[in-house]
Amino acid sequence: MRKAFQNGTLTEDGLLPIEGPILVEEAGRSGIEVVDLFVREGTTVPEVEAETHDGIPADFFKSIQDTEHSQGIVATVRPRQFTLEDVLDAKPALIVVLARLQDPGNVGTILRIAESFGATGCIALRGTASFQNSKVVRASAGSVFRLPHAGSADLQQVITELRRRQVAIVGTSPAAETTIDQWDWRKPVGMLIGNEGGGLSSDETGACDTVLRIPHKQTVESLNSAIAAAVALYEASKHRP
Numbered sequence: 001m002r003k004a005f006q007n008g009t010l011t012e013d014g015l016l017p018i019e020g021p022i023l024v025e026e027a028g029r030s031g032i033e034v035v036d037l038f039v040r041e042g043t044t045v046p047e048v049e050a051e052t053h054d055g056i057p058a059d060f061f062k063s064i065q066d067t068e069h070s071q072g073i074v075a076t077v078r079p080r081q082f083t084l085e086d087v088l089d090a091k092p093a094l095i096v097v098l099a100r101l102q103d104p105g106n107v108g109t110i111l112r113i114a115e116s117f118g119a120t121g122c123i124a125l126r127g128t129a130s131f132q133n134s135k136v137v138r139a140s141a142g143s144v145f146r147l148p149h150a151g152s153a154d155l156q157q158v159i160t161e162l163r164r165r166q167v168a169i170v171g172t173s174p175a176a177e178t179t180i181d182q183w184d185w186r187k188p189v190g191m192l193i194g195n196e197g198g199g200l201s202s203d204e205t206g207a208c209d210t211v212l213r214i215p216h217k218q219t220v221e222s223l224n225s226a227i228a229a230a231v232a233l234y235e236a237s238k239h240r241p
Helices: 002-007 021-029 084-088 104-116 134-140 155-164 202-206 225-237
Strands: 016-019 033-040 052-056 073-078 094-098 121-125 149-153 168-172 189-193 210-213
Touching (some): 016 134, 155 168
Parallel strands (some): 094 189
16 A cells, blocks of 8 residues: 555555545545545544454554645545546547646646536546546545546547547647637537646647637736636536536
Protein backbone atom coordinates (compact mmCIF):
# COMPACT_ATOMS: atom_id res chain seq x y z
CA MET A 1 0.00 0.00 0.00
CA ARG A 2 2.88 2.37 0.80
CA LYS A 3 4.42 1.62 -2.61
CA ALA A 4 1.10 2.25 -4.38
CA PHE A 5 0.67 5.59 -2.56
CA GLN A 6 4.22 6.60 -3.44
CA ASN A 7 4.09 5.60 -7.10
CA GLY A 8 0.49 6.57 -7.87
CA THR A 9 -0.45 3.04 -8.86
CA LEU A 10 -2.71 0.21 -7.80
CA THR A 11 -1.42 -2.44 -5.41
CA GLU A 12 -0.34 -5.83 -6.75
CA ASP A 13 -3.89 -7.03 -6.00
CA GLY A 14 -5.39 -4.29 -8.17
CA LEU A 15 -6.57 -2.20 -5.23
CA LEU A 16 -6.49 1.58 -4.93
CA PRO A 17 -5.31 3.03 -1.61
CA ILE A 18 -7.29 6.03 -0.41
CA GLU A 19 -7.15 8.19 2.69
CA GLY A 20 -9.69 10.11 4.71
CA PRO A 21 -13.26 9.45 5.87
CA ILE A 22 -14.86 11.49 3.09
CA LEU A 23 -13.20 9.46 0.32
CA VAL A 24 -14.02 6.19 2.07
CA GLU A 25 -17.66 7.22 2.41
CA GLU A 26 -17.72 8.39 -1.23
CA ALA A 27 -16.39 5.00 -2.30
CA GLY A 28 -19.17 3.23 -0.40
CA ARG A 29 -21.80 5.62 -1.76
CA SER A 30 -20.51 5.02 -5.29
CA GLY A 31 -20.86 1.26 -5.03
CA ILE A 32 -17.10 0.73 -4.84
CA GLU A 33 -16.00 -2.27 -2.77
CA VAL A 34 -14.00 -1.26 0.30
CA VAL A 35 -11.60 -4.14 0.90
CA ASP A 36 -9.34 -3.13 3.79
CA LEU A 37 -10.14 -0.42 6.33
CA PHE A 38 -7.32 0.76 8.58
CA VAL A 39 -8.32 3.04 11.45
CA ARG A 40 -5.90 4.83 13.76
CA GLU A 41 -6.71 4.02 17.36
CA GLY A 42 -9.04 6.61 18.85
CA THR A 43 -10.49 7.62 15.46
CA THR A 44 -14.22 7.42 14.71
CA VAL A 45 -14.94 4.63 12.25
CA PRO A 46 -16.85 5.71 9.11
CA GLU A 47 -20.15 3.98 8.42
CA VAL A 48 -19.02 1.80 5.53
CA GLU A 49 -18.83 -1.95 4.99
CA ALA A 50 -15.36 -3.42 4.51
CA GLU A 51 -14.01 -6.95 4.12
CA THR A 52 -11.44 -6.37 6.86
CA HIS A 53 -11.33 -3.73 9.59
CA ASP A 54 -8.14 -3.16 11.56
CA GLY A 55 -7.37 -0.78 14.39
CA ILE A 56 -3.82 0.55 14.02
CA PRO A 57 -1.62 2.04 16.79
CA ALA A 58 -0.89 5.72 16.14
CA ASP A 59 2.88 5.26 15.79
CA PHE A 60 2.48 2.53 13.16
CA PHE A 61 -0.32 4.39 11.37
CA LYS A 62 2.15 7.21 10.60
CA SER A 63 4.06 4.77 8.40
CA ILE A 64 1.08 4.09 6.13
CA GLN A 65 -0.64 7.49 5.98
CA ASP A 66 -0.12 9.51 2.79
CA THR A 67 -0.96 13.00 4.07
CA GLU A 68 0.95 14.96 6.69
CA HIS A 69 -2.11 15.68 8.81
CA SER A 70 -4.04 12.44 8.44
CA GLN A 71 -7.57 12.07 9.73
CA GLY A 72 -6.76 8.54 10.80
CA ILE A 73 -8.52 6.58 8.05
CA VAL A 74 -6.79 4.66 5.25
CA ALA A 75 -8.45 2.05 3.04
CA THR A 76 -7.98 -0.01 -0.07
CA VAL A 77 -10.83 -0.16 -2.56
CA ARG A 78 -11.47 -2.07 -5.77
CA PRO A 79 -12.05 0.66 -8.37
CA ARG A 80 -14.07 0.24 -11.55
CA GLN A 81 -11.83 -0.45 -14.52
CA PHE A 82 -12.72 1.62 -17.60
CA THR A 83 -11.30 1.15 -21.08
CA LEU A 84 -10.73 3.80 -23.72
CA GLU A 85 -13.70 2.37 -25.60
CA ASP A 86 -15.91 2.76 -22.53
CA VAL A 87 -15.17 6.49 -22.54
CA LEU A 88 -15.41 6.97 -26.29
CA ASP A 89 -18.66 5.04 -26.74
CA ALA A 90 -20.78 7.22 -24.42
CA LYS A 91 -23.51 9.19 -26.23
CA PRO A 92 -24.06 12.06 -26.70
CA ALA A 93 -20.35 12.51 -26.14
CA LEU A 94 -18.92 15.30 -24.02
CA ILE A 95 -15.42 13.99 -23.41
CA VAL A 96 -12.65 15.92 -21.67
CA VAL A 97 -9.18 15.13 -23.06
CA LEU A 98 -6.29 16.15 -20.82
CA ALA A 99 -3.18 17.04 -22.82
CA ARG A 100 -0.12 16.46 -20.63
CA LEU A 101 -1.47 18.06 -17.44
CA GLN A 102 1.16 17.50 -14.77
CA ASP A 103 -0.46 18.95 -11.65
CA PRO A 104 -2.42 16.13 -9.99
CA GLY A 105 -4.57 18.71 -8.21
CA ASN A 106 -5.73 20.04 -11.57
CA VAL A 107 -6.41 16.56 -12.93
CA GLY A 108 -8.51 15.58 -9.92
CA THR A 109 -10.36 18.88 -9.90
CA ILE A 110 -11.19 18.50 -13.61
CA LEU A 111 -12.63 15.04 -12.92
CA ARG A 112 -14.90 16.62 -10.32
CA ILE A 113 -15.84 19.48 -12.66
CA ALA A 114 -16.47 17.10 -15.55
CA GLU A 115 -18.90 15.02 -13.52
CA SER A 116 -20.59 18.14 -12.15
CA PHE A 117 -21.35 19.56 -15.60
CA GLY A 118 -22.44 16.35 -17.30
CA ALA A 119 -19.33 15.24 -19.17
CA THR A 120 -19.53 11.63 -20.29
CA GLY A 121 -15.90 10.79 -19.59
CA CYS A 122 -12.28 11.90 -19.36
CA ILE A 123 -9.19 10.77 -21.27
CA ALA A 124 -5.64 11.56 -20.16
CA LEU A 125 -3.01 11.66 -22.90
CA ARG A 126 0.48 10.36 -22.20
CA GLY A 127 2.38 12.73 -19.93
CA THR A 128 -0.67 13.53 -17.80
CA ALA A 129 -0.66 12.75 -14.08
CA SER A 130 -2.07 9.29 -13.35
CA PHE A 131 -5.71 8.98 -12.30
CA GLN A 132 -4.42 6.68 -9.54
CA ASN A 133 -2.18 9.37 -8.06
CA SER A 134 -3.34 9.93 -4.48
CA LYS A 135 -3.53 13.72 -4.98
CA VAL A 136 -5.70 13.20 -8.07
CA VAL A 137 -7.98 10.88 -6.12
CA ARG A 138 -8.33 13.35 -3.23
CA ALA A 139 -8.91 16.35 -5.52
CA SER A 140 -11.62 14.45 -7.40
CA ALA A 141 -13.57 14.13 -4.12
CA GLY A 142 -15.08 10.84 -5.27
CA SER A 143 -15.64 11.58 -8.97
CA VAL A 144 -12.78 9.22 -9.89
CA PHE A 145 -15.01 6.39 -8.59
CA ARG A 146 -17.88 7.25 -10.94
CA LEU A 147 -16.82 9.17 -14.06
CA PRO A 148 -15.56 6.87 -16.86
CA HIS A 149 -11.89 7.64 -17.50
CA ALA A 150 -8.86 6.21 -19.28
CA GLY A 151 -5.22 7.22 -19.05
CA SER A 152 -1.89 7.08 -20.90
CA ALA A 153 -3.68 7.40 -24.23
CA ASP A 154 -1.96 8.17 -27.51
CA LEU A 155 -3.00 11.47 -29.13
CA GLN A 156 -3.32 10.10 -32.66
CA GLN A 157 -5.31 7.07 -31.50
CA VAL A 158 -7.73 9.29 -29.59
CA ILE A 159 -8.12 11.69 -32.52
CA THR A 160 -8.71 8.81 -34.95
CA GLU A 161 -11.34 7.24 -32.70
CA LEU A 162 -13.13 10.55 -32.08
CA ARG A 163 -13.29 11.25 -35.81
CA ARG A 164 -14.56 7.73 -36.51
CA ARG A 165 -17.41 8.41 -34.10
CA GLN A 166 -18.04 11.86 -35.65
CA VAL A 167 -17.13 13.65 -32.44
CA ALA A 168 -15.97 17.24 -32.98
CA ILE A 169 -12.54 18.00 -31.48
CA VAL A 170 -12.45 21.36 -29.72
CA GLY A 171 -9.41 23.00 -28.17
CA THR A 172 -9.10 26.04 -25.95
CA SER A 173 -6.63 28.88 -26.33
CA PRO A 174 -6.55 32.54 -25.21
CA ALA A 175 -5.37 33.39 -28.75
CA ALA A 176 -8.41 31.94 -30.54
CA GLU A 177 -10.83 34.25 -32.35
CA THR A 178 -14.05 32.29 -31.74
CA THR A 179 -15.37 32.31 -28.18
CA ILE A 180 -16.94 29.40 -26.31
CA ASP A 181 -20.41 30.94 -26.48
CA GLN A 182 -20.29 30.88 -30.30
CA TRP A 183 -19.92 27.10 -30.56
CA ASP A 184 -22.81 24.65 -30.94
CA TRP A 185 -22.35 22.52 -27.82
CA ARG A 186 -25.27 20.29 -28.78
CA LYS A 187 -22.87 18.39 -31.02
CA PRO A 188 -20.85 15.44 -29.70
CA VAL A 189 -17.62 17.03 -28.46
CA GLY A 190 -14.15 16.03 -27.36
CA MET A 191 -12.67 19.00 -25.46
CA LEU A 192 -8.86 19.26 -25.30
CA ILE A 193 -7.45 20.95 -22.19
CA GLY A 194 -3.78 21.94 -22.55
CA ASN A 195 -0.75 21.67 -20.31
CA GLU A 196 -0.56 24.15 -17.42
CA GLY A 197 2.55 25.93 -18.66
CA GLY A 198 2.39 25.74 -22.44
CA GLY A 199 -1.24 25.02 -23.30
CA LEU A 200 -1.90 22.83 -26.32
CA SER A 201 1.06 21.77 -28.46
CA SER A 202 1.13 22.43 -32.21
CA ASP A 203 0.19 18.77 -32.85
CA GLU A 204 -2.73 19.00 -30.42
CA THR A 205 -3.94 22.29 -31.85
CA GLY A 206 -3.58 20.94 -35.39
CA ALA A 207 -5.81 18.00 -34.53
CA CYS A 208 -8.67 20.27 -33.44
CA ASP A 209 -11.66 21.04 -35.64
CA THR A 210 -11.84 24.40 -33.91
CA VAL A 211 -10.09 26.28 -31.11
CA LEU A 212 -12.15 28.45 -28.79
CA ARG A 213 -11.39 31.30 -26.44
CA ILE A 214 -12.84 31.99 -23.01
CA PRO A 215 -13.60 35.73 -22.91
CA HIS A 216 -11.78 37.47 -20.06
CA LYS A 217 -9.88 40.69 -19.44
CA GLN A 218 -6.69 40.89 -21.45
CA THR A 219 -4.71 41.95 -18.39
CA VAL A 220 -4.85 38.25 -17.48
CA GLU A 221 -2.78 36.20 -19.93
CA SER A 222 -4.53 32.86 -19.40
CA LEU A 223 -6.62 30.85 -16.98
CA ASN A 224 -5.64 27.88 -14.87
CA SER A 225 -6.44 24.66 -16.73
CA ALA A 226 -9.03 23.50 -14.20
CA ILE A 227 -10.75 26.90 -14.23
CA ALA A 228 -10.75 26.93 -18.03
CA ALA A 229 -12.29 23.46 -18.06
CA ALA A 230 -14.95 24.59 -15.57
CA VAL A 231 -15.97 27.63 -17.60
CA ALA A 232 -16.09 25.74 -20.90
CA LEU A 233 -17.97 22.77 -19.43
CA TYR A 234 -20.47 25.08 -17.76
CA GLU A 235 -21.11 26.73 -21.14
CA ALA A 236 -21.53 23.30 -22.71
CA SER A 237 -23.95 22.19 -19.98
CA LYS A 238 -26.31 25.08 -20.75
CA HIS A 239 -26.94 23.74 -24.26
CA ARG A 240 -27.10 20.01 -23.63
CA PRO A 241 -30.10 17.92 -22.50
